[in-house]
Amino acid sequence: MSTFGSHFRVTTYGESHCRSVGCIVDGVPPGLPLTESDIQPQMTRRRPGQSALTTPRDEKDKVEIQSGTEFGVTLGTPIAMIVRNEDQRPHDYGGGGKSDMDSFPRPSHADFTYLEKYGVKASSGGGRSSARETIGRVAAAGIAEKYLKLAHNVEIVAWVSSVGNEHQFPPTPEHPTYATQPDFLSLLDNITREKVDSFAPIRCPDKASAQRLTRTIEQFRDAHDSIGGTVTCVIRNCPIGLGEPTFDKLEATLAHAMLSLPATKGFEIGSGFGGCEVPGSTHNDPFIVDSTTGKLRTRTNNSGGIQGGISNGAHIYFRTAFKPPATIGQQQSTARYGGEEGVLEAKGRHDPCVVPRAVPIVEAMAALVVMDALMAQCAREAMRAKLPALENGMMIAVKDSGTNATNADVKDVLNGVAE
Structure with a gap:
């Protein structure tokens, strides 16, 4: 469905070329200072038309709060937010069978499955399967991030970690998982969104890697093709105890959130798949006493900050894989809806690689997961506090x-x- 979360509930609406897109957020704590200026920065980072590495569609993505606040403070009632589509071009896609774009189910796109499921589909763009839908998620996450920062100083930072077969931290015999690479662990401690954006438009915070990844995207763009990649994300200062075993473990809800994004095809947390290549004696995270706090913490963090489905206070980090965008400018031999063979040459404006623009979207979904889990845990702790x-x-x-x-x-x- 179109709603995410149990306590902090977000419902998004809108298609790629309709009049507006947005969301309704229910469960927002009352008394939170909130204006459009808290939401807009991430909207601007997400918007199309930022560089030659992304779609040229020109949308300002200016967010408007419609309800749920008064004098810049949340009321505890549902918050509605809207973003108007200004650069719509539904004619690029024909409509009603008037062009080839509307006569073919685009290869690896959602056209065929949406039509089979609903018996009707949006004729322009990808409809609800378009990345335009993620605007509502990013807007809602702006509220979550404001609360998480004020209440717990939670920091969420994502960046592009690979494009095609070019990796920022390629696996080595010594480090089959990036979870043990010293440079990666240092990055988890220190990376900021400002640092990531200083490497715009690619958003890979390493000069040599950024150049290699940028060249890769440019090669596929110039060939009227597309390429995939990965986004890595770290969550710092996450409170201990978040996550609802057994079916809603924190890593499970993070995976749910990330794999609900358009074009995602994979998710790994902590040591991930590389961790399967090392023995338990190497992979285990021993406990030590923190010299500053006097509390237990893990000496290493192959677990990615989550054990038994519950946050343990260490950095939570994960990686999400995005496939090559399905719509490309090359001619493709395929079949029409009626079954006749044909050749499709797609029109419209499309990203040659989605990962640079996916960075704030990954951050947004991470914020929604943490906020929802935090509200669940706060409710549990409040109930427990009434007992002996x-x-x-x-x-x-x-x-x-x-x-x-x-x-x-x-x-x-x-x-x-x-x-």
């Missing part, structure tokens, strides 16, 4: 009006359960 205190996970002696149980009684019961 625990000592090392055991019930402390208490008598109330409803029971004559003593501390010894409780311990006997728990010991019996343990036996």
Whole structure:
């Protein structure tokens, strides 16, 4: 469906060439300072037409808050946000069978499956399967990020880590997973969005890698082709205890969020697939006492900040894979909706590679996941706070009006359960 989240609920609407796109966000905490200026920066980072590496469609993507705030403060009621489509060109796609673009299901696109599912489809662009739909996600995440920053100083930063077979951190025999590469671990500690954007338009925060990745996109763009890539994301200062085992583990909801994005084809967290190539003696994350806080933490972080589906306080990091954009400028032999063979040469404006523009979208979905998980955990902690205190996970002696149980009684019961 079009709604994401259980406590912080986001519903998006709109197609690629309709009058507007946007979202309704329910569950926003009241009393949060919020204006369009909090939302717009990420919208601007996401918008098309930023460089020669992206689609030339020119949209300013100016967001307007329609409800749920007064005098720049959230009311706790649903927040509606709208972005008007200004550079629509539905005629590029024909419509009603008036052009080849409307006569063919585009290869590897959603045209065929949407038509089979609904019996009708948007004739212009990708409809709801278009990346234009992600505007509502990014807008909603602006609210989540504002709260997460104020309440817990949560920082979420993503960047382009590969294009085609060019990688920022290629695997080596010594480091089959980037999770153990010193330069990568240093990047997790220090990377900022400002640093990522200083390498615009590619958004790969390394000069040599940025040049290689840029050249790769340019080669496919000039050949009227497309190429895929990956986006890596780190979440810093995430509170401990987030995640709802067993089916809504934090990595599971992150995977759900990332794989719900257009063009995604893969997700890995922590050491990922490379971690399968090392023994447990190397992969395990031993616990140590933090010299600053005096609390336990892991010495290494192959787990990617999540163990047992629950955040452990370490950096959460993951990587999302995006396929080559399906619509390309080359002629492709394929079949029409009626079954006749033909040749399709797509028109319209399309990204040769989506990963540079996917960076803020990945950040947005990460923010929505953390916000939803945080609200679930806060509700649990508030309910638990009404009960007698625990000592090392055991019930402390208490008598109330409803029971004559003593501390010894409780311990006997728990010991019996343990036996």
